[in-house]
Amino acid sequence: MDQNFQNNLAKAIPIPAIILDPSFRILAANKHAEKLFEAELIGLDFVRVLRQPIALESLAKVMRTRKQATCKLTLNLQTRRTYLASAAPLSGSVGGVEHILFTLQDISAEIKAEKARSTFVANVSHELRSPLTSLIGVVETLKGPARNDEKARERFLELMQDEAERMSRLVEDLLSLSKLEAKEHLPPRDRVNLLKVVQMVVRSLAASKPEYDNRVEIITTETVPMVRGDKDELTEVFQNLIENALKYSTPGTPIIVRISQNSEMQNRITVTIQDIGEGIAPEHIPRLTERFYRVDKGRSRQIGGTGLGMAITKHILNRHRARLTVKSKRGKGTLVSVILMSKPSPTDDNDELS
Ligand SMILES: Nc1ncnc2c1ncn2[C@@H]1O[C@H](COP(=O)(O)OP(=O)(O)OP(=O)(O)O)[C@@H](O)[C@H]1O
Ligand SMILES: [Mg+2]
Structure with missing residues (x-):
């Protein structure tokens, strides 16, 4: 693979991409990679650019297995971001791994969205659980000890109404939020x-x-x-x-x-x-x-x-x-x-x- 082709290949990739030789020396790097590491990368040893053992391990794995290896990396460069790193073999004409294409896909936004989604589901469940627990408790009391107590019945019915109204307000607010999200733009x-x-x-x-x-x-x-x-x-x-x-x-x-x-x-x-x-x-x-x-x-x-x-x-x-x-x-x-x-x-x- 000639230098020109390596450069063009790296350039065509829209995320940080580096091409390495089998001793993990950098042969080509695109502008996204140089911007991320704030350095001219060509000629450097990979280990000097990215010191994370897990990244080095993925390169070694490619050499061993001749198959693509991926791993999650958190890098503290300009800001702290999480990447999905991929090391893929570029095979030579005789079959062995001639070069490795190493890319870093920023997955911080997906991780944040996933976390927000699960926090949201946990919050909604929690908010619904307390009125539901209270409703179930009241129904049980009404079926049992308070069955013939007219005064208690009145009080409990009011409590049930309050809790049901609270759940209804919650559902209305949630619907209102999701409608707003859909038309926010x-x-x-x-x-x-x-x-x-x-x-x-x-x-x-x-x-x-x-x-x-x-x-x-x-x-x-x-x-x-x-x-x-x-x-x-x-x-x-x-x-x-x-x-x-x-x-x-x-x-x-x-x-x-x-x-x-x-x-x-x-x-x-x-x-x-x-x-x-x-x-x-x-x-x-x-x-x-x-x-x-x-x-x-x-x-x-x-x-x-x-x-x-x-x-x-x-x-x-x-x-x-x-x-x-x-x-x-x-x-x-x-x-x-x-x-x-x-x-x-x-x-x-x-x-x-x-
Ligand atoms: N003017 C205010 N003075 C003091 N605290 C406030 C004021 N406005 C809002 N807050 C605080 O911000 C929180 C969030 O307000 P928000 O309107 O989202 O919820 P809420 O009023 O508790 O419930 P809801 O709006 O659904 O009836 C409130 O719980 C309250 O602690
Ligand atoms: Mg309010």
Whole structure:
């Protein structure tokens, strides 16, 4: 195999690729490999480039068996990544292994996705298990000791209703998340009056619990333009953010919702929700939008939360190419800001928004 052919072969491979001779000296390497190892590789001994015994073992195995050998490698180069390394024999005309083609396929994203999937399944099972255990326990009590106790029956039926409703909310939230994931790349095109959405949310929250009545103050100028969005989805966002402010603040304290237009970038509309209360410690803030993440698990569950509200909020806002920020001080309170766009602009899809 001449040098030119080796170079062309390495060049044609879209991932880091190295061609070695039987003594593991590098004969050719593509630009992906040189970028990864930040070195000119041709002429170097493989062992000086990659010191992992498992990689060397796979090369030795190719020489022994004349068959392809693969292994998983975690490399700490520019960043820590995991690769599927493959060493494949390139046979010469007389049959022996003349060269070895060594490639590194970055599988970090697959590993991360697989881990996220299994964590998600474990979380969903866990969240469903507690109401189910409680339901089974109550049914057994109703069939047995409480069979003829009218008062206990009433109480247990109410408990069963609570647990069934909790499971139903969980399933609804999960469905809502999966629908949002499917259409996340399609930005909504309707025009929405944010003030009306926020007013409706505040009214429905006040009607849902007497302690939420008269606590939310909306401050806005009359000239705030319509935003581009999906009315039902934005209702869900502000329902969660305003409800969170009500749930996790000191009872009776005011919640201020401000809707304003950015004076410099006029197509940016900001809604802030401010509460006075326990606040959120800084280490929790980046994790709030993870599914099922709650700062105080017991408390959130007891209030009836699924812990999916912020994950749904983030997905909806991503679809809206909108931005979400959370600022908080322990013991003082929390300020959540949402920045939406008032009208489509040609650069929309390139905007760097979370
Ligand atoms: N304004 C806030 N002040 C203090 N903590 C907050 C605030 N907003 C959110 N949190 C914390 O973030 C967690 C995640 O919020 P999220 O809306 O996802 O879940 P939830 O409100 O517990 O449940 P759900 O939204 O399903 O009813 C909450 O459990 C709470 O610990
Ligand atoms: Mg919530």
